[in-house]
Amino acid sequence: MTIRWGAVLALVCLGCSPALAQTQIERGFRTFLADEIWPEARAAGVSRRTFDAAFDGVKPNTKLPDLQLPGDEAKVEETSRQAEFQSPSAYFDEAKMGVTAAKGRGLLGQYAGVLKQIEARYGVPGPIVVAIWGRESGFGSAKIPYDAFEVLGTKAYLSRRKEMFRAELIAALRIVEDGDLTPAQMKSSWAGALGQPQFMPTKFRKLAVDFDGDGRRDIWNSVPDTLASIANYLRQSGWQPGRDWGFEAKVPASVSCTLEGPDQGRPIADFAKAGVARVSGRPFPAGEMRATGHLLMPAGRFGPAFVATPNFYTIKEYNNSDLYALFIGHLADRMGGAGPFAGEWRKVSGLTRGDVGRLQEKLVARGYDVGRPDGLAGFKTRRSIGAYQEKAGQPATCWPTKELAASVR
Ligand code: CA
Secondary structure, eight states: OHHHHHHHHHHOOTTSOHHHHHHHHHHHHHHHIIIIIHHHHHHTTOOHHHHHHHHTTOOOOTTSTTBOOTTOHHHHHHHHHHSBOOOGGGGOOHHHHHHHHHHHHHHHHHTHHHHHHHHHHHOOOHHHHHHHHHHHHTTTTSOOOEEHHHHHHHHHHHBTTHHHHHHHHHHHHHHHHTTSOOGGGOEEOTTOOBTTTTBOHHHHHHHOOOOSSSSSOOTTTOHHHHHHHHHHHHHHTTOOTTOOSEEEEEOOTTSOGGGBSTTSOEEHHHHHHTTOEETTSOOOOHHHHHSEEEEEOTTGGGSOEEEEOHHHHHHHHHSOOHHHHHHHHHHHHHHTTOOSOSSOOOOOOOOBHHHHHHHHHHHHHTTOOOSSOSSSOOHHHHHHHHHHHHHTTSOOOOSOOHHHHHHOO
16 A cells, blocks of 8 residues: 555655646546556456446546645644534534424324334334434435545545545445446445445445335435435344433432443443433333443533433444434434433533543553544543543543643643
8 A cells, every 4th residue: 555655645746736736646546546446346346347437537536525635644633633622512403403303203204104114124213214314414405416436536545544445446336337326326425425325335235225126226316225224224233123222311420420331231220220310200111121221421421411222332333423323313302202402511621632632642641541542532531531530539520621631640
């Protein structure tokens, strides 16, 4: 891979005019396709005809986000470190949530028949499927305007995650080879995700399904194919039929926020016994009481808390973010008539991602596990902050603040 990168650097003349630099990137891209992608595609069973059709007229699109053009490395790193460390409140806009839930509720009614068949086949409830549809493409209303080969080709050549996009590019070629779609039908987002459920090509090949029975897996135009493909994705990722995704809960101070995480599951009855209660005042359903739950506190003690089921972590297989999965679960509940979060997302940080990254590095030096020190506060970082606070004799908040960042040496 270093060879390809070297070729890019050698071809781009940093002092040249932008037009000349563009010409050189295009020339390098053609060489890359011919020397590296074609042999790999051929070995994967892609015909020359498919390959040529897919890249006919395709040029690298240097205006796409998240590219790393030669000389950009330091700049990208610096921009990300200066970015504000965001409180989860930014993710949950109540006005938008209400509008999206109302739209979703209408669609639940409109597609009730097909959603019932989908739940019977895959075990995933309609509101969860429709919530993902809403989040990924505004229930199919979002434009999916890019040529997938332009996006994936450019990213395999110039992005920060070349290997990942290279595998996706080969998978996209295989989709055309298999006859599912023509190159012109392969429309994607700027990130290379396909159709209304926004599947990357490797996921399309494994998980997309033809549910309307026309013989084609058409996640661009067919609502039944789109919804069933989302349900199949979740089921294949481990969705447990009959279980909820989770419940907003009050967590008393006597239950430590360091107990959070997918690796610290216990019967929900144990949480209930320790004083964790649903905000609705209703008891946890009897079936859930006996089954495994997990403490989830996406903003530590500065926001709503939840008892999540394993299905919450299955939603994360769709998009690996606690906030994404919570958005989906909450939106599904809202479509069913539930109200807003009872807890308040408080804005407390005032930190940059660089500040949080430095805090993480200090915690690592003290032997704590924070996952990757990336300037974000995932569950490992949150509970390690709590463990540090408890050891220092402070009340555990499990969330980075200015005061905490200053106090950790
Ligand atoms: Ca179909």
